[in-house]
Amino acid sequence: xxxxxxxxxxxxxxxxxxxxxxxxxxxxxxxxxxxxxxxxxxxxxxxxxxxxxxxxxxxxxxxxxxxxxxxxxxxxxxxxxxxxxxxxxxxxxxxxxxxxxxxxxxxxxxxxxxxxxxxxxxxxxxxxxxxxxxxxxxxxxxxxxxxxxxxxxxxxxxxxxxxxxxxxxxxxxxxxxxxxxxxxxxxxxxxxxxxxxxxxxxxxxxxxxxxxxxxxxxxx
Numbered sequence: 312x313x314x315x316x317x318x319x320x321x322x323x324x325x326x327x328x329x330x331x332x333x334x335x336x337x338x339x340x341x342x343x344x345x346x347x348x349x350x351x352x353x354x355x356x357x358x359x360x361x362x363x364x365x366x367x368x369x370x371x372x373x374x375x376x377x378x379x380x381x382x383x384x385x386x387x388x389x390x391x392x393x394x395x396x397x398x399x400x401x402x403x404x405x406x407x408x409x410x411x412x413x414x415x416x417x418x419x420x421x422x423x424x425x426x427x428x429x430x431x432x433x434x435x436x437x438x439x440x441x442x443x444x445x446x447x448x449x450x451x452x453x454x455x456x457x458x459x460x461x462x463x464x465x466x467x468x469x470x471x472x473x474x475x476x477x478x479x480x481x482x483x484x485x486x487x488x489x490x491x492x493x494x495x496x497x498x499x500x501x502x503x504x505x506x507x508x509x510x511x512x513x514x515x516x517x518x519x520x521x522x523x524x525x526x527x528x529x530x531x
Contacts, residue, residue: 312374315367324373325356328380335388347471348387352380366441371511372434379423379430386419392487394419416487424496428457428503433511440513450508457504458497465493 316324332352339345359376362368368376386394394417397407408414435453440446489495 312371313369315363316370316373318364321360321363321373324377325360328356328377328384331381332384335384339388340393341390344390345387348390349384352383352387355380362438366438368434368437372437375430375511376434379426382423382426386423389419391420391423392417416489421495421499424461425499425503427461428500428505429507429510430503432457432504432507433513436508436513446513449513453507454501454504458501461497461500465497469493 332349336345389395396419400407432453435456436449439449439452444452
């Protein structure tokens with residue numbers, strides 16, 4: 312799990328994730344809003360392909376990222392706030408999260424923010440380790456990047472919301488009436504990042520140095 316996937320395996324994984332994204336769009340309840348959600352998905356998949364070619368993340372890091380993307384694709388179909396897990400619980404167990412936990416909102420988005428920290432901290436730590444950082448510094452910088460990227464994403468959501476109608480903005484950012492929604496999302500991503508070093512092992516990976524980078528850039 313600590314060796315990188317072959318190029319063919321990685322391409323197959325990208326194809327499967329793209330297929331999952333396209334399948335999630337079939338008879339989507341809110342197709343216009345779903346398109347907005349998947350603009351970032353497509354951009355990420357393209358960026359990930361470039362990063363994987365350059366740095367060759369391990370299978371474990373690759374599967375962690377894929378897990379997050381699948382959860383995102385699944386949640387985006389229902390705009391996160393409308394994932395019908397309560398309906399499914401009622402159908403199979405005759406109960407729901409309101410009865411079990413007293414929840415009054417849909418918490419699927421909270422889960423995905425937590426998983427973001429859990430799934431992306433190791434891949435980021437691998438990148439820093441390749442840059443010659445120690446394991447301790449790699450984990451620390453990865454956690455800080457999770458915190459910063461969570462903040463930037465909340466700013467991005469806020470900026471997009473300013474361009475939309477009130478109804479569309481609520482559908483996109485999914486506050487569900489919680490004025491502290493952004494703060495809780497950032498906190499959960501940070502908790503996930505802090506848990507990652509406790510649950511996952513960062514193995515030694517081939518390190519690169521500035522001379523290697525120059526050689527790669529100058530290679531025809």
